[in-house]
Each structure stands twice: as structure tokens, then as C-alpha cells.
Amino acid sequence: MATVKFDNATRVYPGNDSPSVDQLNIDIEDGEFLVLVGPSGCGKSTSLRMLAGLEEVNDGKIWIGDRDVTDLSPKDRDVAMVFQNYALYPHMSVAENMGFALKIAGEDKAQIRERVEEAAKILDLTQFLDRKPKALSGGQRQRVAMGRAIVRSPQVFLMDEPLSNLDAKLRVQTRTQIASLQRRLGVTTVYVTHDQVEAMTMGDRVALLKDGILQQCDSPRRMYDHPDNVFVAGFIGSPAMNLVSTPVVDGGVDFGTTTLQVERDALAEAGSRVIVGIRPEDVELTSEGDGMAIVVDVVEELGADAYIYGSAEDAAQVDSGEDDDGVKPFIARVDGRRPPRKGETIYIKPQEGHLHVFNAESGHRIGH
Amino acid sequence: MPLEISAARPDPALLDLPWSIPLEEWPQDLLAALPRGISRHVVRFARLSGSVIAIKEIKADIARREFQMLRQLGRLDQPCVEPLGVVTGRTDAAGEPLDACLITRHLQFSLPYRVVFSQHLREDTAVRLLDALAVLLVRLHLVGYWWGDVSLSNTLFRRDAGAFAAYLVDAETGELHEQLTDGQRAHDIDIAQVNIAGEFMDLEASGVLPEGLDPVVMAQDIVTRYETLWHELTEDEWFDSGETWRVDQRIRRLNAQGFDVDELAIATDLDGTRIRIQPKVVDAGHHSRRLLRLTGLDVEENQARRLLNDLDSYTAATERQGEDEEIVAHDWLNRIYEPTVRAVPAELRGRLESAEIFHEVLEHRWFMAERLGHDIDIREALDDYLRHVLPGKPEERSVIDEERSS
Ligand SMILES: Nc1ncnc2c1ncn2[C@@H]1O[C@H](COP(=O)(O)OP(=O)(O)OP(=O)(O)O)[C@@H](O)[C@H]1O
Ligand SMILES: Nc1ncnc2c1ncn2[C@@H]1O[C@H](COP(=O)(O)OP(=O)(O)OP(=O)(O)O)[C@@H](O)[C@H]1O
Ligand SMILES: [Mg+2]
Ligand SMILES: [Mg+2]
Numbered sequence: 001m002a003t004v005k006f007d008n009a010t011r012v013y014p015g016n017d018s019p020s021v022d023q024l025n026i027d028i029e030d031g032e033f034l035v036l037v038g039p040s041g042c043g044k045s046t047s048l049r050m051l052a053g054l055e056e057v058n059d060g061k062i063w064i065g066d067r068d069v070t071d072l073s074p075k076d077r078d079v080a081m082v083f084q085n086y087a088l089y090p091h092m093s094v095a096e097n098m099g100f101a102l103k104i105a106g107e108d109k110a111q112i113r114e115r116v117e118e119a120a121k122i123l124d125l126t127q128f129l130d131r132k133p134k135a136l137s138g139g140q141r142q143r144v145a146m147g148r149a150i151v152r153s154p155q156v157f158l159m160d161e162p163l164s165n166l167d168a169k170l171r172v173q174t175r176t177q178i179a180s181l182q183r184r185l186g187v188t189t190v191y192v193t194h195d196q197v198e199a200m201t202m203g204d205r206v207a208l209l210k211d212g213i214l215q216q217c218d219s220p221r222r223m224y225d226h227p228d229n230v231f232v233a234g235f236i237g238s239p240a241m242n243l244v245s246t247p248v249v250d251g252g253v254d255f256g257t258t259t260l261q262v263e264r265d266a267l268a269e270a271g272s273r274v275i276v277g278i279r280p281e282d283v284e285l286t287s288e289g290d291g292m293a294i295v296v297d298v299v300e301e302l303g304a305d306a307y308i309y310g311s312a313e314d315a316a317q318v319d320s321g322e323d324d325d326g327v328k329p330f331i332a333r334v335d336g337r338r339p340p341r342k343g344e345t346i347y348i349k350p351q352e353g354h355l356h357v358f359n360a361e362s363g364h365r366i367g368h
Numbered sequence: 369m370p371l372e373i374s375a376a377r378p379d380p381a382l383l384d385l386p387w388s389i390p391l392e393e394w395p396q397d398l399l400a401a402l403p404r405g406i407s408r409h410v411v412r413f414a415r416l417s418g419s420v421i422a423i424k425e426i427k428a429d430i431a432r433r434e435f436q437m438l439r440q441l442g443r444l445d446q447p448c449v450e451p452l453g454v455v456t457g458r459t460d461a462a463g464e465p466l467d468a469c470l471i472t473r474h475l476q477f478s479l480p481y482r483v484v485f486s487q488h489l490r491e492d493t494a495v496r497l498l499d500a501l502a503v504l505l506v507r508l509h510l511v512g513y514w515w516g517d518v519s520l521s522n523t524l525f526r527r528d529a530g531a532f533a534a535y536l537v538d539a540e541t542g543e544l545h546e547q548l549t550d551g552q553r554a555h556d557i558d559i560a561q562v563n564i565a566g567e568f569m570d571l572e573a574s575g576v577l578p579e580g581l582d583p584v585v586m587a588q589d590i591v592t593r594y595e596t597l598w599h600e601l602t603e604d605e606w607f608d609s610g611e612t613w614r615v616d617q618r619i620r621r622l623n624a625q626g627f628d629v630d631e632l633a634i635a636t637d638l639d640g641t642r643i644r645i646q647p648k649v650v651d652a653g654h655h656s657r658r659l660l661r662l663t664g665l666d667v668e669e670n671q672a673r674r675l676l677n678d679l680d681s682y683t684a685a686t687e688r689q690g691e692d693e694e695i696v697a698h699d700w701l702n703r704i705y706e707p708t709v710r711a712v713p714a715e716l717r718g719r720l721e722s723a724e725i726f727h728e729v730l731e732h733r734w735f736m737a738e739r740l741g742h743d744i745d746i747r748e749a750l751d752d753y754l755r756h757v758l759p760g761k762p763e764e765r766s767v768i769d770e771e772r773s774s
Contacts, residue, residue: 013546014546014547015546049551052551052555053551053554053555054549054551054552054555055549055551055552056549056551073550073551073554074551074554074555074558075554075558081555086408087406087407087408087519087521087563087566088406089406089566089567089569089570089573090406090570091570091571091573091574092566092569092570092573096569096573097566100565100566100569101562101565101566103565103569103583103584104561104562104565104584104587104588164430165426165427165430165540167427167467
């Protein structure tokens, strides 16, 4: 049993005024694949390192299973950092490359061979065990490296941007391998990345951090369908969700030429304006006079679909705080067979049931 | 994207290198067949304006990061390879993008650990390598550098008066912190232990590890060596207020290990009967700095120790103990050191560094004296050494890679 628990874990680096990780609470289940994601500097590496024992915990606790590991050295935590370094030794066989660390730990030969064979089976490397690493492909070498971590059978795997030095192709391939491998092994895994696509495709759950504060921790589906605040809404999903500030009116919110119905209760404490969010893929093209008018600036054709990038005539896009690169276009996914043309004015509204509404002040989700 | 070379002092000759060809396919005539450690990236050595550079093909952001890291380490006076530049925006003939390149200066007279093993099967060689690596790791940790990939492959060794001096060569995984936590240090040591065990096992598998050396024991050894030195350099010490000589003793002990104490905290307990001292800032290079100050010679720590000893003997032999140290040192340099190293014929100068040759001549003199049963003049020893010893040594300024060139 290796659950992991961040229990109000806080890290303030010496010389810093504010915590780099601020009262982090996450309960990770046994066997779960949890991805920590967020923009640069949000505190994901620091969180992982607190778990690994590489960074002091100034406040709060960290648990692995029912052990309080807050003050234990990295060695005594039974966690393995994967991919930090994965040199392959040219004169040793694949089996020796996978098992040699167990020798240091004093395991006997038979035991090592057994563990190596087990790992090789999972990694599809059985037939290569007695070969030299030279004879392996790039992907197979990667798997031998993973084998090194697996044979140690740690309670928790920790990975900090393990794919960052791979090229794009190997990266996608290895991503899939890690995810499926983790599922087969069932070892609790905490994985750090800044790439939300990676996070969404790999994690059982995704924890999104910003400025050291946990924004939301949910399944990828839930993060996508039900972002808790404007930041999450803007960070998860690619292309990003359109976020528009708009006045509250009788019976709902104003959306160009129409009023979108929003539950009265939800708007009760909203003030005079709200932020509405619509994912590009949830946009419905309407006819003139129905919904918001968008002037098409760019059309990107992708075959079955096309993305249009336009500007809303009477509403400004809101910055979710993720990155600030000037005015954001309004993005809509449309049918690729009959895309609007550049320069055209189109009318859009959210598909039924796909509107997100956030408090304009706090950014919190208030309804849909 | 056009080719871009960013460097502190770019050498225009860099532009002439074939950046549009993957490094693995560069023509042989540009390359220098020098040995390398184990690496994941393609690394090659090329001749450039009369010197040798090391080129590593690696992703652009990582190259830039490693470049900056090596610069910072250099500024902190840490032994590491010198970064020369980063080449980005490479494309091949078909316009397809190629990885960036990190360029460092080839460290002269440096030996990858495999070469050390293939040349010298002395049993204590391994121990000396580990000692050097432990010193390097302690030094890096003292300045807040977490290496993340401590290994023999990521270290270069230079001869140092019979011992070795270690240099960091791969800073790809490293991080600079204000100060390292115990956890970070422990992690680095753990990495070192695993990597070194693997590297010794690899030597064993290829049949070059001296008989009787156990990779697991050797790897444990680095931990012990590191811990001992770290303890000596950082631990606090309590004693009675009547024993203040122990302050001086501690400083001398650190000096003997090659470290200067730049800041020492002294405190007493409440009633002032017990005193506590703890080194706060220590700096490697006690002997080499002293030698540099006295003579302008910039050599490794043990070489400096050796040279300073010889300077002491010179001072004693000429009965000039009362004189200004710098003046005596100046004379020693002109009368003893310089004539010795200048006597080495040009064709033998690439065998060993000057200071190492000087050290070997001193050793040789000692052996001759023992054999003949009387004192030997340094000129006589030098003569014999140049005739019978040095010509038999391999070229080490840039070691030729026998495995690869044959
Ligand atoms: N050793 C340190 N000393 C002081 N501040 C630090 C230190 N390490 C990190 N920080 C700060 O803590 C914050 C979180 O850093 P952390 O490395 O955890 O972020 P991250 O989300 O992993 O970012 P990235 O994706 O850029 O690696 C940042 O503001 C960073 O500047
Ligand atoms: N400036 C240099 N001078 C001498 N040798 C060098 C230099 N740079 C690199 N080398 C040699 O090349 C080898 C590989 O370099 P390096 O360790 O940087 O590559 P790498 O691919 O990043 O390695 P790793 O797999 O450990 O990440 C080193 O072990 C060393 O022997
Ligand atoms: Mg390396
Ligand atoms: Mg490297």
C-alpha cells in the first residue's frame, strides 16, 4: 500500500517572502498516476522534491502509506526518481544494466535475475536480456533505463519532466509507454510536466498549480468539463477556452445579440459582470443576429475540422492569467468542409450545456 | 531560422565548421580522435585555430542552460570544462532542423577514467580517482551545486603529483542553489554510488579492472570519502575555554587537506566555559593559491604542495629562512623550476604538464638517491629522467584514442 499525502505541505525558500508551495493538500491513491502541471515557476518541481526528500518541508507533512516521511532522508523513503540519469554500460548485458543497482543493495544473484526477468517481461525486453545495449533501438534503450527503476520496486515513482530532452517523436512514443507501463505495474506515480497535453493524456488525475497554490486536482475529464476557476479553464485544453467578460442581464448573461440563460441562483452573488467561457470545440455557428458576431481573421484548415481565429466585435477576451501575449483571438472549431472565409462576419453561440460561467472578481466558477 | 553562434568571445573559424551535417557524420579530417566517457549524446572533438574543442549535439534549450551553468561554475572558481558557445538554428542540406551544439574547450592533459585504467593497472589508481571525485563533489556542494549525474564519465581527471585532480565535464542535470539541503546532498551521493558501481562493473566486464577490486566496495568507498571530508570541513567542534589552540589546530588540519578557512564562527555556551567553532566558508586550493601568489605558477593542488615543499627545501638549503618569502620564491623559480621544465625537449612537452614533469623529476631524484645511496643534484636527476623515463610515457596533452583510431 503506497498512498501519498501532501498534508498542508509548505515550502518557503530561504530569502523568499512568499512560499513557493503554499499549504498543498493532495491525497494520492495507491497505484494512481498523478500529474503535477502548471506554468513555469508554479511550484511543481518543488512539490515533487518535497516528496522525494530533496527539499525541506517548512510546514505541514508528507505521508507515504501510513509513514510520516517529512523528516526522512531520500534513501529511507522508498521512492525512485526515474530518468534522472540513465547511462547504459556498453560492456554489460541488458540484464546486468537493469539489475546492477540491486547488487549494491546486497541482493543475491538469483533474486536479482528473477526481478530483472520480471521487469523485462513487462518491458518487452526478454529476448534482449543477454545482448549488449549497443544492439538496441532508441526506444528499447529507454525501456532498459526504466527497467533500472522498476527492478528496485519502489513504493512510488517520481518523474520530473522525464521527456524534456527527447525529440518530439520519441517523446510521444515514450509518453504512451510510461503511461501504459505504470498501469501494468500499478506503482503510485507522481509526474511533473509543464505541458497540459502531456498531463491530460497521462494522468489518472491532474493537479494544476499556480503561484504555489493548488488550483484544482481532478480527473482530466473533470478538469476539462468542470474547471473550478478561470485559470484552470484557460490552462487546460488546446486551443484554449475562449473567455469573455460580459454583463449580467435579466434572465442570464448578455452574449452579443442574445441572452444566454444562466440559473438565477448562480448569478445571485455575481455582481454586474461575469466571465463566460466557451471551448473552441463547443462553438455553434448560428445565423445573423443570433449570438455573438465574430470577424474571421484566419482560417486554419485541418481536413475534417477547421479552426477560425477571429475578433469579437463587442466583447473583449479575458486573460486567464496564464500567459500574457496581447489580445487573444476568439477561436472556434467548425466543419472543415464548409469553413467561413477570411474577413467574413459570423455569428456564434455555445452549444447547449457547454457554457462555463465564472465570477468576474474572484474567477471562481459559478455555474453553467 | 538562420545559424546562430552565441559565445563570449566567438572565434570566426567556428563558422567554417560543417554545421549543416549531423555531428556523427562529420568528416574525419576535422576531428581529433580523443577518448571520451560514456554519453547519451553525440560528442566529438574538432581542431579549431590550433586548439581542440569538444562539441556536444543536444537540444537548444538544454545547451543554453548547460552553457550558462558551466559559466557560473567557472565564475565560482570550480574545476570544470570551459564553455565556449552554443550553436543553434542548424539545418541540414534538405532544410530539416538539426539539434543545437554546445561547445567547450577540450581540457588539456585530461584523462577520461577508462584511459587511466587502460594505462596504469596500479591498484591504488582507483582509490586515487575516487579521492579526487570526492573532493570535487564536496567542493561543488559547498557552493550549492547539485550535480544530479555524478559519475566517472562526467568527470575528467588530470594528473596531480601522483594523485588526480577531478574536473566536472557534464553540467546538463545540475542546479545551483543558495545552499544545498541534506536531502539534496544525500541524493547526489546516492547517484554517485550507483553510477560509480555501474562504471566499475563495466570496467570489470571489459577486463580492465585490476584484480581484487570490488565495484560495490569501491562505490561504497566514495560515500565514505565524501562524508569524511564533508564532516571535516563543516562540522562544529566543542572544547573547553582553556583549549583555544584547538582553533588553530582545526585551521591547520583543513589547510593540510588543501582548504582555506575564510570564515570561522566561534561561540561560547552561556557561562563561557565551553567554546564552539564551526567553519562557515571554506575554499579549496590552499596550496595552489599560495604558490600562485609566490611564483605566479597556476598548478593543481597536490602539485602546488609538492612545489612548495621543494621551495622549502631550497630555502633551507640556501639558509634564507629569514628572508622575504617572495624573493626566495622568485629565485627558486628562476634557478630551479624554470630551468628544469625548460630543459624538456619540445617533442616531449606533450607527454605531461610541466608541473607534473617537475614532480616526476623530484620523485626520480629520490629513487636515484636511494638506489645510489647519496644525494643527487636535480640537474643530474633531470638528465636521467629525460633520457630514460619521459620518452617512454604516452602523449597526454590530447590523448590519442587507441580503441577508436585503430
Ligand atoms: N532554491 C531556490 N531558492 C529560491 N527560490 C527557488 C528555489 N527553487 C525554486 N525557487 C522558486 O520557487 C518557485 C517554484 O519553483 P519550481 O522549480 O518548483 O517551479 P516549477 O513549477 O517546477 O517551474 P519550471 O517548470 O520552470 O521548472 C519559483 O518561483 C522559483 O523561482
Ligand atoms: N571539454 C571537454 N574536454 C575533454 N573531454 C570532454 C569535453 N567535453 C566532453 N568530453 C568528453 O565527452 C564525454 C561526453 O560528454 P558529456 O558527458 O557532456 O555527454 P552527455 O551525452 O551529456 O553525457 P550523459 O550521458 O552523461 O548525459 C565526456 O565523458 C568526456 O569524456
Ligand atoms: Mg555525461
Ligand atoms: Mg549529460
